[in-house]
Amino acid sequence: KNEVEQSPQNLTAQEGEFITINCSYSVGISALHWLQQHPGGGIVSLFMLSSGKKKHGRLIATINIQEKHSSLHITASHPRDSAVYICAVGGGADGLTFGKGTHLIIQP
Amino acid sequence: NAGVMQNPRHLVRRRGQEARLRCSPMKGHSHVYWYRQLPEEGLKFMVYLQKENIIDESGMPKERFSAEFPKEGPSILRIQQVVRGDSAAYFCASSPGRSNQPQHFGDGTRLSIL
Numbered sequence: 001k002n003e004v005e006q007s008p009q010n011l012t013a014q015e016g017e018f019i020t021i022n023c024s025y026s027v028g029i030s031a032l033h034w035l036q037q038h039p040g041g042g043i044v045s046l047f048m049l050s051s052g053k054k055k056h057g058r059l060i061a062t063i064n065i066q067e068k069h070s071s072l073h074i075t076a077s078h079p080r081d082s083a084v085y086i087c088a089v090g091g092g093a094d095g096l097t098f099g100k101g102t103h104l105i106i107q108p
Numbered sequence: 109n110a111g112v113m114q115n116p117r118h119l120v121r122r123r124g125q126e127a128r129l130r131c132s133p134m135k136g137h138s139h140v141y142w143y144r145q146l147p148e149e150g151l152k153f154m155v156y157l158q159k160e161n162i163i164d165e166s167g168m169p170k171e172r173f174s175a176e177f178p179k180e181g182p183s184i185l186r187i188q189q190v191v192r193g194d195s196a197a198y199f200c201a202s203s204p205g206r207s208n209q210p211q212h213f214g215d216g217t218r219l220s221i222l
Contacts, residue, residue: 043151043199043216064193092210095141095153095164096201096211 002027006087006099019074021102023087034061034072035086077106111200112213121190124221129185129217133202140183145197194219
């Protein structure tokens with residue numbers, strides 16, 4: 001059974017700061033997902049990656065398969081980025097295993 | 109192209125009643141997953157279904173919970189004789205099933221048990 005650990009659990013930063021959220025997992029995987037959840041809201045899939053790096057707007061996700069580690073970066077952070085960011089592992093046809101999430105607050 | 113549709117968004121039940129949660133996958137998606145998010149806890153996998161088949165139900169509680177994905181119509185997660193501990197957000201996701209395609213999530217059903 002894969003164990004997924006995220007850090008930090010909570011993060012408060014000022015608008016404009018560069019944000020990094022980390023995710024480690026214990027067992028080799030076919031894919032890793034980064035998800036975003038706003039309070040009381042639905043879940044949005046930000047990235048699915050199995051190697052290297054992906055970029056979408058101000059968001060960047062990287063993964064190191066050998067080290068079983070992934071990072072999510074947010075450049076030029078904005079208050080609307082405030083949300084819970086969740087790391088999950090599993091392939092497209094498998095149920096996902098989730099980290100506990102990182103609660104991010106960006107203050108104006 | 110509509111996304112994953114879940115209904116109702118909010119459901120209130122009294123202890124002992126039945127709760128039925130519905131999920132219509134994205135068009136072209138034949139794989140459905142149910143996840144549960146208990147208050148102050150992370151998401152947990154419950155069950156994975158394809159049309160008319162339960163593929164993996166290792167995350168389902170052994171009693172009172174059942175799921176189906178019939179040939180026609182939405183996937184249904186059914187909870188019988190609900191208890192206070194069933195209060196949670198239940199999320200459905202769908203995928204086309206290919207390993208390089210992500211799962212797409214619905215907005216969830218918030219179940220409250222009085």
